[in-house]
Amino acid sequence: MRELLILNYHEILPKSSAAYTTPAELFAISRERFQAQMDLIEKHPFPVISIDDFLSSASFEGKAIALTFDDGYESDVEIAAPILQKKGFPAAFFPIINQLGKEGFMDWGQIQDLHKQGFEIGTHGLSHRDISRLNFAEKKHEIEKAKELSEQYLNQEINLFSFPFGRYDKASLSLAQSCGFQAALGTRTRLNKQPQAFLLHRWNIKRALPLEQFEKIISFDRNTLNRKIFLGQIKTGVTSVLGASLSNQIHLLLAHLTQPK
Ligand SMILES: [Zn+2]
Numbered sequence: 001m002r003e004l005l006i007l008n009y010h011e012i013l014p015k016s017s018a019a020y021t022t023p024a025e026l027f028a029i030s031r032e033r034f035q036a037q038m039d040l041i042e043k044h045p046f047p048v049i050s051i052d053d054f055l056s057s058a059s060f061e062g063k064a065i066a067l068t069f070d071d072g073y074e075s076d077v078e079i080a081a082p083i084l085q086k087k088g089f090p091a092a093f094f095p096i097i098n099q100l101g102k103e104g105f106m107d108w109g110q111i112q113d114l115h116k117q118g119f120e121i122g123t124h125g126l127s128h129r130d131i132s133r134l135n136f137a138e139k140k141h142e143i144e145k146a147k148e149l150s151e152q153y154l155n156q157e158i159n160l161f162s163f164p165f166g167r168y169d170k171a172s173l174s175l176a177q178s179c180g181f182q183a184a185l186g187t188r189t190r191l192n193k194q195p196q197a198f199l200l201h202r203w204n205i206k207r208a209l210p211l212e213q214f215e216k217i218i219s220f221d222r223n224t225l226n227r228k229i230f231l232g233q234i235k236t237g238v239t240s241v242l243g244a245s246l247s248n249q250i251h252l253l254l255a256h257l258t259q260p261k
Pocket residue numbers: 070071124128163164165
């Protein structure tokens with residue numbers, strides 16, 4: 001059986017912080033927690049492979065893990081990349097083009113560095129809008145222009161697209177495919193079983209995820225995976241009714257109500 005579990009990260013904070021103030025912080029985890037998670041992956045038998053390995057390897061067998069980083073936070077270069085390098089873990093980074101060089105975000109030079117270190121570089125679109133809600137011309141612009149600009153700056157082909165908020169529709173998927181991406185990545189909590197599939201699913205790693213739960217996920221504990229996949233299906237349904245941004249606001253409110261004082 002082939003199964004690829006893709007974990008998706010966002011910002012890595014230098015220190016731990018319990019309080020949330022913005023929806024983005026739901027996904028920001030501390031350096032210490034990130035290190036502990038990578039240590040757990042190293043301890044378990046399932047290898048970390050690159051997305052490219054998964055897509056190109058017809059002979060891929062068994063279970064494996066891949067790591068991705070959305071939004072292009074500077075902390076991904078400064079904190080995450082050195083930890084990944086030490087472990088020899090591949091990863092793919094998906095910057096938002098219009099955020100590049102802004103405070104707290106990578107610039108093109110840092111992306112080039114990541115690429116030289118052997119990491120995969122994809123794109124997360126131009127301006128981080130929910131592409132499923134845009135008209136056709138806007139969708140096309142967000143997807144195609146992001147590919148074109150990334151390729152110009154990095155002087156290499158960009159093969160991976162990750163959808164902002166993990167949101168897509170039929171038209172955005174076929175646009176991503178027709179403009180030459182080899183895979184598009186969403187954020188549904190599902191395992192990837194087919195290297196040939198164009199759409200890949202990723203598990204967003206949130207700050208509130210306890211380390212014991214993380215360990216069960218990366219050790220492919222069947223009960224934990226099935227429960228998370230089931231809950232993920234409910235969340236996808238809620239998000240498609242409410243839209244990504246309202247759904248994140250509600251999520252933030254719930255996190256506020258339940259976080260330890
Ligand atoms: Zn994003």
